[in-house]
Amino acid sequence: MTNNSQNRSRPALVIVDDEADVADFIQDVASGIGFDVAVYNDGNTFERGYEQCGASVIILDLNLPGHDGIELLRFLGERACQAKIIVTSGSDSRTIASAQALGKQHKLDILQKPLAKPFLIEDIEKALKPLIGHTGGISGADIRNAIRNDELIVLYQPKVDLLSDNGSRLAGVEALVRWRRPGHGMVPPDMFIPIAQREGLMTELTNVVVEQSIAAARAWKDDGLGFTVSINLDGALFDDLTLPDRMHARAQSVGVPTQMLTLEVTESAAMADPDATMDILTRLRVKGFNLSMDDFGTGYSSLVQLYRLPFNELKIDKSFVMDIGNNAEAEIIVETLICLGQKLGIKICAEGIENQAMLDFVRKCGCHLGQGYLFSKPVEQSLISNLAHRFSHDGAWEGGKSTPMPQAGISPRSSQNI
Ligand code: C2E
Ligand code: MG
Ligand code: MG
Numbered sequence: 001m002t003n004n005s006q007n008r009s010r011p012a013l014v015i016v017d018d019e020a021d022v023a024d025f026i027q028d029v030a031s032g033i034g035f036d037v038a039v040y041n042d043g044n045t046f047e048r049g050y051e052q053c054g055a056s057v058i059i060l061d062l063n064l065p066g067h068d069g070i071e072l073l074r075f076l077g078e079r080a081c082q083a084k085i086i087v088t089s090g091s092d093s094r095t096i097a098s099a100q101a102l103g104k105q106h107k108l109d110i111l112q113k114p115l116a117k118p119f120l121i122e123d124i125e126k127a128l129k130p131l132i133g134h135t136g137g138i139s140g141a142d143i144r145n146a147i148r149n150d151e152l153i154v155l156y157q158p159k160v161d162l163l164s165d166n167g168s169r170l171a172g173v174e175a176l177v178r179w180r181r182p183g184h185g186m187v188p189p190d191m192f193i194p195i196a197q198r199e200g201l202m203t204e205l206t207n208v209v210v211e212q213s214i215a216a217a218r219a220w221k222d223d224g225l226g227f228t229v230s231i232n233l234d235g236a237l238f239d240d241l242t243l244p245d246r247m248h249a250r251a252q253s254v255g256v257p258t259q260m261l262t263l264e265v266t267e268s269a270a271m272a273d274p275d276a277t278m279d280i281l282t283r284l285r286v287k288g289f290n291l292s293m294d295d296f297g298t299g300y301s302s303l304v305q306l307y308r309l310p311f312n313e314l315k316i317d318k319s320f321v322m323d324i325g326n327n328a329e330a331e332i333i334v335e336t337l338i339c340l341g342q343k344l345g346i347k348i349c350a351e352g353i354e355n356q357a358m359l360d361f362v363r364k365c366g367c368h369l370g371q372g373y374l375f376s377k378p379v380e381q382s383l384i385s386n387l388a389h390r391f392s393h394d395g396a397w398e399g400g401k402s403t404p405m406p407q408a409g410i411s412p413r414s415s416q417n418i
Contacts, residue, residue: 043066086111163363
């Protein structure tokens, strides 16, 4: 093992790879970006050094002498490892995808994009640069204070109706939390939600998001904009059988019909305790809430379970949508899920539409809803009415054929949109 981790002030990257030249290559690039790097060339040595290495990011090769990458995922899962994990391998894409799914099943934070060998410098930079801020410095107490000091805010990202007769129409928005952290700028959810989950703070955090989103829904309703507002619900909330009554009471007290609200639940959260979840989801649905299965395709669920749970929307995970044009398997999955939704009478939303080719593909397959940077990044509440009116006044937003929807740089306050 090579390790320069003494007196660390930079984020720690651990590379577990038996190919010395590959490990050196990643180490050079990562050190240049600002990581403090440790390298292990086999699984057993990594296991012995794990407690000391303090990794915030791990690049894990699947094919290793001694304990292989799959065994190491199990090892890390048993230790509730909080590091971000990038899987790397020379194996085919389906094998890598299975390993990633297994890692998620172990409740590990597996990054969606693997480093498939062979890779280029740009690939390593692209994977690691967004993680440079993942230094772990955020504690549960920091998040508790953030909630108390009103530092959490909600941005909204349009969900677009792709099948309406007169072109695209704003069908709804998804509420996405951000932390306006003094001295640190806008912190994205991936950097603090895993900590809030670990510290048991998801109920408190969700309360803030629900309050702000329902208030925004009421304001849009008063403006004559009757679209749905989607709120993400963490799996931890499904421990509490009073959730449907509390959500219903909250919506009623603000004067928002439950039909205007969609609750997004990830596949893994919905499957964690199917019986309790079915009770809660069914009562939410009976009370009129829309239910959306989020990130579909990234967890484990059988079609039978999907059919038994009362979802009326399914969101295809962006990792598939963003591979349209590059990966034939991803295209088959997207097309099949859209077809499945049509047959089951469930609305399908394609998440992560970034370009016209992706939009054309999902629309050709008959996808109902689309969400992605091509339409708009998440923006502040005040910008949404503008977007909605632009849809109705321009008749339609048709990708490159008309004025594009605003991106993150649209408003004078755009630096606040991330
Ligand atoms: P999600 O619920 O699947 O939300 C969609 C994520 O995809 C958002 O990231 C959105 O900005 C991003 N996205 C949408 N279109 C595109 C695109 O075209 N390209 C790319 N690259 N990304 C796109 P965001 O806001 O960073 O949120 C990440 C995740 O954090 C969410 O994934 C959700 O799981 C979680 N999250 C955010 N807010 C909340 C919340 O209030 N409660 C809970 N429980 N989770 C939340
Ligand atoms: Mg969501
Ligand atoms: Mg999603």
